[in-house]
Amino acid sequence: MNEQTAWINGEFLPFNDAGLSLADSGVVHGDSVTEMLRTFRHEPFRVAEHLVRFRHSLTAALLECPYTDEELTDVIVQVIQRATTDLSEKTDLGLILFATGGANVTYVGSEYDRSPTVCVHSFPLQTDLWKRLMRDGQSLVVSAHPAIPTNSFDPTIKSRSRMHWRIADREVRKSHPQASAVFADEEGNLTETSSGNLFAVLDDTIITPSADIVLNGISRQFVIELAEHRGWSVHQEPLTIDRALTASELWTSSTPYCLAPVTVLNEQPIGDGTPGPRYLELIEAWSELVGVDIRQQILADD
Secondary structure: OOOOEEEEOOEEEEHHHOOOOOOEHHHHOOOEEEEEEEEEOOEEOOHHHHHHHHHHHHHHOOOOOOOOHHHHHHHHHHHHHHHOOOOOOOOOEEEEEEEEOOEOHHHHOOOOOOOOOEEEEEEEOOHHHHHHHHHHOEEEEEOOOOOOOOOOOOOOOOEOOOHHHHHHHHHHHHHOOOEEEEEEOOOOEEEEEOOOEEEEEEOOEEEEOOOOOOOOOHHHHHHHHHHHHOOOEEEEOOOEHHHHHOOOEEEEEEOOOEEEEEEEEOOEEOOOOOOOHHHHHHHHHHHHHHOOOHHHHHHOOO
């Protein structure tokens, strides 16, 4: 396997040789926005949509990026090519794009070059991480910590600062080692997990929290497209904990695993406690469109 590649401010480097200055505001303050993409058979998925969201995050966070979308797309393609020269087609990549606010003047002084740091790097997708949730479904527990209010921090910014999420997951796992946290807002409406958007099947309708109170995931957008293409009704509206517990199916969508069932919420089974038929239909449809059996790729050798 070739060593993975990183590109930082115009320079290609081996992954293990790449790094940020200790004075970079991305390190000092978490002052950074990011995107995670993935490949299917070494082809990047929905690059244009990721770059649209990246530009939105930059604007909302008052950060800059000196590279055009065309330049970043070319870099993404080159990083993939360098990383997959001798890589089996069965192994796909995750790709990270991020930009920071540049050097922290407290450390380096006002005369130092404060240009933003922009990076693209790759890594093999660690499919073992998602075997259990893809096979059996995942367990979610509503965090005791509420979601950050939208008037305090714009949830549509995909930022590197994930401390709130990390604390919630760690706290949940003290009593539920196999579970992940899901946030609810101050009104008791579910929002999202640390890694994915939430969907509930209620009667014949798919409910997902509104895109203005969560990160509008690229996978989320694709799930909505797949569902609507099948004639299924999708509503973006509040989803209370009680409503979610009555759902016949719950799912989360996320870039690395695409779509995964939730079979337990707050220690209560969802539906019959197994991955549901609508989930299985959607993940099969996604697989057909990208030419990769997504579940099998993750469950291989299980």
